[in-house]
Amino acid sequence: MACVSPDGKPTESGTKMLRALKAGPKSPEEVARETGLPLFRVRSGLRELTQAGLAVEKDSKHELAEQGAKLIG
């Protein structure tokens, strides 16, 4: 996976995306603007972070899951 390492920890781009969610729920477009990552990377990255239980999708926006919040402190 590109955003989550095999040990379950977010990669550099995964951490960037999680940090972008710290202030509250965001759409992929908002996360792409804030992180400077291409939108396609953000869409797939948020999907991975959600599957790994680090983020949650609600009403087309993503927010930090408890585990994701713990990891970025």
Place this chain on the structure above:
Amino acid sequence: MEQTKEQVNRMPRIGEPAPAFEAVTTHGKLKLEDFKGSWLILFSHPADFTPVCTTEFIAFSEIYPELQKRGVELLGLSVDSVSSHIAWVRNCQEKTGVRIPFPIIADLNKEVAAAYGMIHPGQSRTETVRCVFIIDPDQKIRTILYYPLTTGRNMDEILRIIDALQTTDKNGVATPANWRPGDKVVVPPPNTQEMADERLKQGYECVDWYLCKKKL
């Protein structure tokens, strides 16, 4: 007489929706829909660590900033593994100093290659030929180019096609042979006799009623 059974996939055509896929790439698992809203150039190459392909990847990387200015993403594909792609990308950077900035699909089971008609058995039964699919932000196929294994692609032409398609979409015009940005464009031909009569009075540069050009 022994007959060989072979699955023949229908090739996608210009104007049709691009076949959906979910694929393992050097940038993680990507779906076609992840590119929605952007132009996308999906292109295949025969194999990693081969000479013509390496020159093409360097050339695609060189035009990548120009493509990004035009809202275009690049996505490579071959039937090699993701480990092979990673090793090749690292080797390109080590030997030439060029970083490959775009993802490459590892299409080991040839699913994407089959959906896009990228394997031409007359050339090779195991490798993809050099295909280019230009897909618009609505995920419709707008251009298809096929090159044989021995001929590297022309990046100027790929950029020119992107400029032509975007100019066409924005201005409702067509582009003549060898058109370049800044050149005159072709006004769509009239559909009725009345429009044809009027066309010649509209101040365009006309050869005749059916071939008129204008400056944008």
